[in-house]
Amino acid sequence: xxxxxxxxxxxxxxxxxxxxxxxxxxxxxxxxxxxxxxxxxxxxxxxxxxxxxxxxxxxxxxxxxxxxxxxxxxxxxxxxxxxxxxxxxxxxxxxxxxxxxxxxxxxxxxxxxxxxxxxxxxxxxxxxxxxxxxxxxxxxxxxxxxxxxxxxxxxxxxxxxxxxxxxxxxxxxxxxxxxxxxxxxxxxxxxxxxxxxxxxxxxxxxxxxxxxxxxxxxxxxxxxxxxxxxxxxxxxxxxxxxxxxxxxxxxxxxxxxxxxxxxxxxxxxxxxxxxxxxxxxxxxxxxxxxxxxxxxxxxxxxxxxxxxxxxxxxxxxxxxxxxxxxxxxxxxxxxxxxxxxxxxxxxxxxxxxxxxxxxxxxxxxxxxxxxxxxxxxxxxxxxxxxxxxxxxxxxxxxxxxxxxxxxxxxxxxxxxxxxxxxxxxxxxxxxxxxxxx
Amino acid sequence: xxxxxxxxxxxxxxxxxxxxxxxxxxxxxxxxxxxxxxxxxxxxxxxxxxxxxxxxxxxxxxxxxxxxxxxxxxxxxxxxxxxxxxxxxxxxxxxxxxxxxxxxxxxxxxxxxxxxxxxxxxxxxxxxxxxxxxxxxxxxxxxxxxxxxxxxxxxxxxxxxxxxxxxxxxxxxxxxxxxxxxxxxxxxxxxxxxxxxxxxxxxxxxxxxxxxxxxxxxxxxxxxxxxxxxxxxxxxxxxxxxxxxxxxxxxxxxxxxxxxxxxxxxxxxxxxxxxx
Numbered sequence: 001x002x003x004x005x006x007x008x009x010x011x012x013x014x015x016x017x018x019x020x021x022x023x024x025x026x027x028x029x030x031x032x033x034x035x036x037x038x039x040x041x042x043x044x045x046x047x048x049x050x051x052x053x054x055x056x057x058x059x060x061x062x063x064x065x066x067x068x069x070x071x072x073x074x075x076x077x078x079x080x081x082x083x084x085x086x087x088x089x090x091x092x093x094x095x096x097x098x099x100x101x102x103x104x105x106x107x108x109x110x111x112x113x114x115x116x117x118x119x120x121x122x123x124x125x126x127x128x129x130x131x132x133x134x135x136x137x138x139x140x141x142x143x144x145x146x147x148x149x150x151x152x153x154x155x156x157x158x159x160x161x162x163x164x165x166x167x168x169x170x171x172x173x174x175x176x177x178x179x180x181x182x183x184x185x186x187x188x189x190x191x192x193x194x195x196x197x198x199x200x201x202x203x204x205x206x207x208x209x210x211x212x213x214x215x216x217x218x219x220x221x222x223x224x225x226x227x228x229x230x231x232x233x234x235x236x237x238x239x240x241x242x243x244x245x246x247x248x249x250x251x252x253x254x255x256x257x258x259x260x261x262x263x264x265x266x267x268x269x270x271x272x273x274x275x276x277x278x279x280x281x282x283x284x285x286x287x288x289x290x291x292x293x294x295x296x297x298x299x300x301x302x303x304x305x306x307x308x309x310x311x312x313x314x315x316x317x318x319x320x321x322x323x324x325x326x327x328x329x330x331x332x333x334x335x336x337x338x339x340x341x342x343x344x345x346x347x348x349x350x351x352x353x354x355x356x357x358x359x360x361x362x363x364x365x366x367x368x369x370x371x372x373x374x375x376x377x378x379x380x381x382x383x384x385x386x387x388x389x390x391x392x393x394x395x396x397x398x399x400x401x402x403x404x405x406x407x408x409x410x411x412x413x414x415x416x417x418x419x420x421x422x423x424x425x426x427x428x429x430x431x432x433x434x435x436x437x
Numbered sequence: 438x439x440x441x442x443x444x445x446x447x448x449x450x451x452x453x454x455x456x457x458x459x460x461x462x463x464x465x466x467x468x469x470x471x472x473x474x475x476x477x478x479x480x481x482x483x484x485x486x487x488x489x490x491x492x493x494x495x496x497x498x499x500x501x502x503x504x505x506x507x508x509x510x511x512x513x514x515x516x517x518x519x520x521x522x523x524x525x526x527x528x529x530x531x532x533x534x535x536x537x538x539x540x541x542x543x544x545x546x547x548x549x550x551x552x553x554x555x556x557x558x559x560x561x562x563x564x565x566x567x568x569x570x571x572x573x574x575x576x577x578x579x580x581x582x583x584x585x586x587x588x589x590x591x592x593x594x595x596x597x598x599x600x601x602x603x604x605x606x607x608x609x610x611x612x613x614x615x616x617x618x619x620x621x622x623x624x625x626x627x628x629x630x631x632x633x634x635x636x637x638x639x640x641x642x643x644x645x646x647x648x649x650x651x652x653x654x655x656x657x658x659x660x661x662x663x664x665x666x667x668x669x670x671x672x673x674x675x676x677x678x679x680x681x682x683x684x685x686x687x688x689x690x691x692x693x694x695x696x697x698x699x700x701x702x703x704x705x706x707x708x709x710x711x712x713x
Contacts, residue, residue, distance in 0.1 A: 030658055035672040040502070058658045061669035066653055073561060073654060079569050081657045192673070246674050251480040254676075264674065276477050276676070 027316045028056040029083040032071050034064050034303065037269075038136050038343045039086065042324055045332060049323050055316045064191075071308075075100045080310035083317040087132060089123040089302050089374070090389050090396070096131035102307040102314055104130045104321070111322050115347045120302050123374050123386075132304035133325040136266070137345030139368035140199065140298045142286040143253065143271055144260040145279060148172045148179065159287045162203070162228065162297075165260065169236040172259030181236030183258035184229070186410045187245035190396050193410075194403030195299060195388035196262075201225040203290045203297035205379040208390060208427060213383060213436035215427035217402075217420050226416050230409060242410035254278060262288055264301070265368055268361035269340055285364040287371060293379045299388035300372035302346070345369055398430035465689070471682035472496070479679040495683035503666060505687060512662035512691075514577050515652065516645035519584035520638055523592045526585070528634070531596035532622060536605055546597065549590040557587075557650045568655060577660045580652060584645045592641055599633030600626070635702045639695075646692050663688040 033039045039061070046057045060082070062070060071085045075095060087095070095101050107113050113121075113130065120134045142165070144156055152171035157164065169181030185196040198208070206221035216222065233241050236259075238252060246263060250270055253261045254277040261267070274280040288298035305324060307317045323329060327349050333342045340359050342350065350356050351366045377387040384390040389399070402423040409419035431437045459466075471479050473491045499505070534542050564583065565574075573579035603626065611625045627634065649664040656665060670677060670684040696703065 032657070035669055035677070036675050043502070060657045060661070060665075062653070062665070063668050063671035064673050066668050066671075070654060073565055077562065077565050077569060079565065079574060081574055247672075247676055250676055251482075254477075255480070255482055257482070266674070270675070278477075 027054070027313060028058055029313050029316050029320060030058045030060060030081065031084040031086070031305075031320070032060045032062065032067060032082045033086040034067055035061050036266075036303075037341075038266075039303070041333065041337070041341065042135070042329075042343075045329075048332070049320060052323075053316075053319055055319060057320065075308050075310070078310040080308070080312065082308060083311040083313045084305050084320060085308055086135070086303055087306050088304070089300065090386065090391060092124045092132045092304060092306060093126040093385070093391050094393055095306070096126035096129065100309050101131040102309055102311075104133055104307075104318070106318070107133075108322060111326060112349075115327065115349050117346060117348055117369060119300055119369055119372055119374070120346055123300060124302060124304050132302075132306035133321050134302040134304045134346040135325055136343035137300070137302040137369060138264045138266045139300055139345070139365065139372050140196075140263055140288050141265050141268075141364055141368045142260055142262050142288060143268065144168070144284050144286065145172065145256075145258075145282055146284040147279075147282040148259050149284070156284055156286050159296075160289045162289045162291055165262075165289045166228075166232055166236075169232060169259060173236040178257055180238045180252070180258050182232065182260045182262075183238055183244065183249040183252050184233060184241065184262055185245055185249065186233065186237075186242040186407055187248070188400065188404040188407040189245070190389065190399040190403060192245040192403070193242075193407060194399050197226065197229060197403070197406055198388050198399070199288070199297045199299045200229055202295050202378050202387065203288075203293065204228070205291070205293050205295075207378040207380055207382050209382065209384070209431060209436075211381055211383050213431045215424050215431065217424040217427060222420055223416070226406065226409070226420060230416055233410065242407045262297070265345065265361065265365040268365065269344075272340075272360060283360075285361050287364070287368055295377070295379050296371050298368050298372050300369065300374055301388070392434070392436075394430050394434045398426055401426050465693075468682045468685050468689075471679055472686045474679050474682075476676055476679045479682070480676055495679045496687070498680055499670070499683050499687065503669065503684075505666065508661060508663045508666040508688075509691065511577060511656075511660055512646055512664075512688075515580045515584060515660070515662050516642050518577070518581035519588065519645045520641045522581060523585040523589050523641060524596075524634065524638060527589060527592040527596050527637075528622065528627070530593050531600050532626065534593070534597050535600035535603075536608060546594065549593060553587075553590055561654060564651075565655070574655060575657045575660050580655060580660055580662075583651055583655070584648055587648070587651070588641045588644055591644070592637055595637040595640070596630070596633065599630050599637075603629055632702060632705050635699070636705070639699055639703050643692060643696070 043059050043061070046059070050056055067086070068091075071082065071087065072091075073079070074081045075085070092101070096103070116134060117137065120137045121130060124130060124132045124134060142156070142160060149156055149168065149172070152168070154168055154171055156168065160168075165182065171181070172179060173181030185193040187193045201207075201222055204221050204225035206219060206225050207216050210216055238244065238257070244252075246267070249258065249261055249263060250267055252258050253271055256279045268283075268285065271277050271283050272280050288296050290296045305321045307314055307321070311317055325346065327347055330342045330347065330350055334355065339356050342356070344350070344362070344365055351362065356362050372387055374385050374387050377385075384392060389395050405414070405419045405422045405426070408414050409416050428437070470486065472495055473493070474485070474489050475492060475494070478485055478489045534546065568574045568576075568579055571579070607629070608621055608625060611621050616625060647664070649668075652662050652664045653668060656662070667681070667684050667688050670681040
């Protein structure tokens with residue numbers, strides 16, 4: 001090879017490398033996300049990603065319900081405003097089936113897609129194709145005050161029944177000190193109180209619809225579940241529980257005003273954080289209760305990163321997703337902020353890590369996630385997937401209406417039977433209108 | 438003869454006025470106070486009002502996490518632009534309706550007002566698709582035009598009401614003195630209606646500043662105003678009330694200061710007629 005050719009070749013290579021680097025520097029991806037601790041933490045590490053790849057990142061952080069409306073509008077109109085969207089287990093299979101998301105079927109070998117917890121992978125896939133990578137996952141479990149349990153002379157089993165939960169609530173309830181035996185969600189909304197009562201009903205053997213999509217809210221099982229919940233909360237719950245959601249109960253628990261709280265596993269890091277919680281050193285964990293019917297009252301959820309089909313930057317978006325949901329990112333957070341602050345519930349390797357095993361709620365979070373099966377959420381068979389939701393587009397609309405009826409019953413504005421009768425009509429009308437029946 | 442008011446009655450009226458005023462102002466005061474608390478103090482029960490460890494930490498976190506100035510600048514452009522454009526269109530419209538009415542003027546006015554009765558979400562998809570087609574999603578000019586159109590009926594109605602109180606004879610006299618349409622509008626009508634125009638501008642600036650449906654749904658990065666800034670600190674899963682309060686305080690501070698300095702004109706414009 002002549003010196004001239006070498007010079008030309010090396011010049012061309014240098015030019016290509018320079019152009020590539022310049023192009024990478026010019027690449028900016030826009031990510032829509034929710035405002036929660038793990039997501040905000042990730043934003044803080046974005047500069048490292050930009051340093052490594054040359055890809056700049058713009059964040060659009062919104063409140064969960066605003067985000068849902070915003071990204072739904074954008075994806076259904078092919079607006080192309082976002083290169084990555086933070087979506088949940090409810091939207092992913094529906095949007096994937098509609099062709100609105102780019103399948104994540106070309107993830108690199110180093111990413112090790114098989115490391116994603118099977119329950120999470122199943123919930124974020126459609127027809128076996130993964131459409132979103134879990135950033136963190138959660139289930140629900142019992143969080144309880146160990147000191148109050150001890151004072152009551154009770155011991156919380158690792159897998160309690162609803163009867164035991166009622167007994168423990170009665171023992172810990174103390175109107176004089178202001179401690180409520182139990183705090184649960186009653187707030188209307190399919191993702192708030194609507195989610196909680198649905199999983200509770202699952203554990204009582206109830207189901208929303210049968211195999212033929214006929215509403216089942218007039219069943220004895222639903223009556224038992226809703227009556228149990230209302231009686232439990234009226235006897236040992238906080239005043240005004242009909243308007244309490246995650247945040248209200250978190251606030252009560254952190255101030256030592258709840259003996260027990262059954263809610264998202266992600267709350268464990270909040271209630272054990274001594275900066276914010278007055279009871280940080282006396283919190284225990286147990287699986288969500290059941291009734292001995294083989295189905296527990298825990299849900300399954302993940303906040304995941306997906307690439308909308310309308311993006312022009314799919315390669316850069318995929319690079320970011322691989323970085324943010326990788327095992328290396330977990331290590332990065334652990335190194336800087338401790339193992340208790342890493343995004344939980346997404347990767348098997350995290351739960352095999354001896355350092356993470358020392359985190360008090362780690363094992364119970366994993367056990368809760370493993371106890372949830374979105375493909376078989378109820379005692380009797382159902383034609384849908386999803387645990388606290390039915391993975392159909394109509395769910396968010398009609399279950400929000402149903403949860404409003406239930407909240408009215410919690411507030412004493414109507415009886416449980418009236419609420420169930422109205423809920424039965426709402427579900428049947430929705431199923432008929434959508435063409436399922 | 439002025440009605441005699443006893444000292445006791447004066448004191449009672451003052452006390453009632455202060456109580457009502459404080460009740461209305463309380464949510465803002467509480468937001469400001471909460472912004473100086475820690476997250477734990479923000480949710481304390483019973484609530485702490487003044488005796489807590491005052492901290493600026495929340496403002497520091499908000500400043501570090503968000504580009505406040507970018508959001509603020511977008512709010513100023515969008516609210517200011519839509520208000521000015523709206524007034525420029527509404528002054529001639531209100532003039533013609535007030536001084537040269539036709540048979541259909543009242544119908545047109547009512548029709549304009551009726552457009553305010555349509556829920557915004559009902560036209561979200563058509564507007565969104567239109568913005569995609571025109572390539573103006575996340576664009577400040579698009580928001581200026583959309584917010585102007587939304588507030589235009591109110592601007593026209595307010596100006597029409599003020600103009601109606603100006604005697605037509607004054608304008609006729611100006612015309613006899615040789616004033617054309619431009620001079621009539623600029624040198625006769627406008628100076629007389631300044632309090633009304635000022636209060637219209639202020640009120641619509643506040644409406645546009647606080648608009649949180651279109652500004653959230655049509656923006657992402659470049660055109661996002663302070664409403665999007667606040668929305669980024671609200672969370673149904675996590676107690677960030679102190680930070681949310683700090684963000685809210687920073688978002689409402691400019692408009693509160695503007696309202697404070699212009700309250701005299703605002704009250705005068707809203708309560709007095711154009712020529713009183």
